[in-house]
Amino acid sequence: MSTSATKANLSLSERMADPKWWRQAAVYQIYPRSFYDENGDGLGDLKGITAKVPYLKELGVDAVWLSPFYPSALADGGYDVDDYRDVDPKLGTLADFDEMAAALHEAGIKIVVDIVPNHSSDRHEWFKEALASPKGSAARDRYIFRDGKGENGELPPSDWDSVFGGPIWERITEPDGTPGQWYMHIFAKEQPDFNWENPEIREDFLKTLRFWSDRGVDGFRIDVAHGMAKDLSEPMPMKDDLLARAHGTDGFIDGSHPFWDRDEVHEVYAEWRKLFNEYNPPRTAVAEAWVHESRRARYASPEGLGQAFNFDLLQSDFDAESFKQIITDNLVHAKESGASSTWVFSNHDVVRHATRYGLPKGGSVAQGTNAAQDVTGSKPKGQDGKGWLLAGAPQEELDVELGLRRARAASLLLLALPGSAYLYQGEELGLREVTEIPDSERQDPSFFRNKGVEIGRDGCRVPLPWTPEGPSFGFGAGKAHLPQPEWFKDYAVSIQEGVEGSTLELYRKALGLRRQLQTDEELEWVETGNPEVLHFSRPGGWETVTNFGTEAFELPAGTVVVSSGPLEDGKLPADTTAWVVRDA
Ligand code: BGC
Numbered sequence: 001m002s003t004s005a006t007k008a009n010l011s012l013s014e015r016m017a018d019p020k021w022w023r024q025a026a027v028y029q030i031y032p033r034s035f036y037d038e039n040g041d042g043l044g045d046l047k048g049i050t051a052k053v054p055y056l057k058e059l060g061v062d063a064v065w066l067s068p069f070y071p072s073a074l075a076d077g078g079y080d081v082d083d084y085r086d087v088d089p090k091l092g093t094l095a096d097f098d099e100m101a102a103a104l105h106e107a108g109i110k111i112v113v114d115i116v117p118n119h120s121s122d123r124h125e126w127f128k129e130a131l132a133s134p135k136g137s138a139a140r141d142r143y144i145f146r147d148g149k150g151e152n153g154e155l156p157p158s159d160w161d162s163v164f165g166g167p168i169w170e171r172i173t174e175p176d177g178t179p180g181q182w183y184m185h186i187f188a189k190e191q192p193d194f195n196w197e198n199p200e201i202r203e204d205f206l207k208t209l210r211f212w213s214d215r216g217v218d219g220f221r222i223d224v225a226h227g228m229a230k231d232l233s234e235p236m237p238m239k240d241d242l243l244a245r246a247h248g249t250d251g252f253i254d255g256s257h258p259f260w261d262r263d264e265v266h267e268v269y270a271e272w273r274k275l276f277n278e279y280n281p282p283r284t285a286v287a288e289a290w291v292h293e294s295r296r297a298r299y300a301s302p303e304g305l306g307q308a309f310n311f312d313l314l315q316s317d318f319d320a321e322s323f324k325q326i327i328t329d330n331l332v333h334a335k336e337s338g339a340s341s342t343w344v345f346s347n348h349d350v351v352r353h354a355t356r357y358g359l360p361k362g363g364s365v366a367q368g369t370n371a372a373q374d375v376t377g378s379k380p381k382g383q384d385g386k387g388w389l390l391a392g393a394p395q396e397e398l399d400v401e402l403g404l405r406r407a408r409a410a411s412l413l414l415l416a417l418p419g420s421a422y423l424y425q426g427e428e429l430g431l432r433e434v435t436e437i438p439d440s441e442r443q444d445p446s447f448f449r450n451k452g453v454e455i456g457r458d459g460c461r462v463p464l465p466w467t468p469e470g471p472s473f474g475f476g477a478g479k480a481h482l483p484q485p486e487w488f489k490d491y492a493v494s495i496q497e498g499v500e501g502s503t504l505e506l507y508r509k510a511l512g513l514r515r516q517l518q519t520d521e522e523l524e525w526v527e528t529g530n531p532e533v534l535h536f537s538r539p540g541g542w543e544t545v546t547n548f549g550t551e552a553f554e555l556p557a558g559t560v561v562v563s564s565g566p567l568e569d570g571k572l573p574a575d576t577t578a579w580v581v582r583d584a
Contacts, residue, residue, distance in 0.1 A: 008516040012108045019281040021110060022219060023340040025062035026421045026511055031348045032069045032091055034463040035425055037476025046092035050100040053107050059428060060511030063110035065221050067348055073123055075190035076445050079223060080121035084208040101216045110218040117205055118227035119191040127192050132175055142201060143192045144184040156182055158236040164188050165449035186227060186259060188445040196228045209275055219284035225299055226289035229262035253292045261291045269304040297337035307339045314344055318357045318406045320532050320548035331523060334419060340521055341419030345410060346427050352460050353410060355433035358403020404430050405575045408506060408564040409546055412577035415510045416544040418521040426464055429491045430503035433459040436485050458482055465492040509562050517542045541582040547572045558582040
């Protein structure tokens with residue numbers, strides 16, 4: 001086995017200084033409010049992350065990505081930011097951030113933070129100023145205000161829907177108490193959209209990116225990277241017209257949508273790239289852009305953000321043909337863009353993959369952002385009958401054991417792919433979606449704005465179980481901010497640690513091997529003669545085989561270094577992945 005290009009050969013300082021560190025990084029997403037609660041107030045915090053650095057180190061991840069930890073009223077789980085250059089006092093202080101960053105870096109773990117540029121919160125000082133200022137003022141021009149239609153401006157400027165449901169426009173009361181203008185919010189009404197044509201907005205985000213880069217942040221995850229640029233010239237198209245012009249649910253492929261994926265947004269990223277490249281190593285960025293695959297490369301180009309999420313696997317059933325096609329296509333797209341590919345099954349916006357794969361095929365599509373990011377800007381994808389699956393599907397259809405087995409097989413396959421692996425907290429424990437949250441305890445705006453038709457994203461954001469006992473299964477000394485189900489105790493970190501075959505040990509082993517085995521970014525498909533079995537090899541003799549079928553499959557010759565489940569008489573059983581290193 002060739003080890004010449006593996007990360008295991010680099011010293012920690014070489015690894016940290018490597019400008020290409022991100023290309024094949026395993027990045028672990030932390031949803032800070034639900035990771036670990038150090039002060040016992042029921043909410044995870046930055047000190048909690050610092051306390052768990054040894055856990056992250058042992059897990060073997062190269063980087064963490066932190067969902068927003070900025071001051072926020074949590075109208076959208078922190079994606080409603082009051083102040084981009086501070087820490088939410090409920091989560092800590094800037095000093096806590098520095099301490100956390102130092103601890104992570106010392107452990108050889110890079111830090112990626114979330115930047116939310118499409119909108120601020122309605123508590124941002126600029127939005128408050130806009131409300132208090134007259135129509136046409138410079139303060140209003142930082143956001144998107146328009147007069148309403150109708151005789152007295154009582155109708156919204158267009159008939160578009162927001163992604164969380166309800167109109168995209170909200171009417172304000174003018175400072176003199178009269179009903180006034182309307183402002184645009186693609187998401188919740190507490191998330192007013194910035195006007196990116198205003199140079200002050202551009203300047204301010206450069207300042208924010210510099211602020212965190214100077215504090216040692218290594219990279220950025222750009223929220224709704226395909227938003228920001230807008231063409232609201234009159235007449236604004238009707239939502240049915242937009243729907244008719246969209247390519248299914250994949251959006252527009254010509255950049256002509258009034259607020260999604262417009263070409264002008266790349267001017268902003270070109271400017272950001274210059275800033276990123278002033279640092280050594282250059283700061284990285286990954287775009288969250290739910291765009292047609294033909295348009296992804298622009299976000300991922302070296303002159304732009306440098307990398308973009310592909311959510312194709314996340315939206316696929318557990319299916320050999322579909323996985324193979326997606327992997328093949330995305331490796332081509334990544335090469336074209338100059339980036340490495342990204343792979344992801346779960347995040348804070350979608351139903352966890354251990355649940356998706358335990359549901360009948362065809363319905364196991366993710367909801368959450370998938371629904372929320374409806375690219376047509378007209379109706380949530382969920383209304384097509386897929387996204388709201390968890391609300392509609394009888395839970396007895398969920399096969400918990402099958403879901404976990406497939407999730408483990410899929411994750412082991414993902415960790416073998418060339419490119420960056422984005423993992424979401426709790427998947428390494430085999431957690432599935434929590435569906436039993438009472439309506440009264442739900443927090444997600446998509447639940448409220450859709451009047452409960454979509455149950456929203458709280459089920460993947462429930463605080464982690466660290467121990468099988470305690471008021472919140474070791475999450476903290478208090479009651480967790482979202483209720484944890486009783487079955488969480490069986491998935492606690494402490495009961496999986498050191499237990500061979502546990503999901504945690506599977507991830508640890510795979511991540512460790514990934515570092516040793518990883519060579520270059522090539523992948524070669526090996527013909528298996530069975531359409532239900534995928535086999536690919538990475539240079540250096542590392543083979544990955546996944547059995548999506550029902551019959552056990554003969555593995556290639558070599559040593560099985562890890563498998564997602566026990567082998568059956570040396571064969572690879574259904575819903576299982578194995579990594580095989582060919583004997584020298
Ligand atoms: C984030 C979501 C958030 C939305 C609005 C997304 O894509 O991942 O959690 O609700 O952006 O900021």
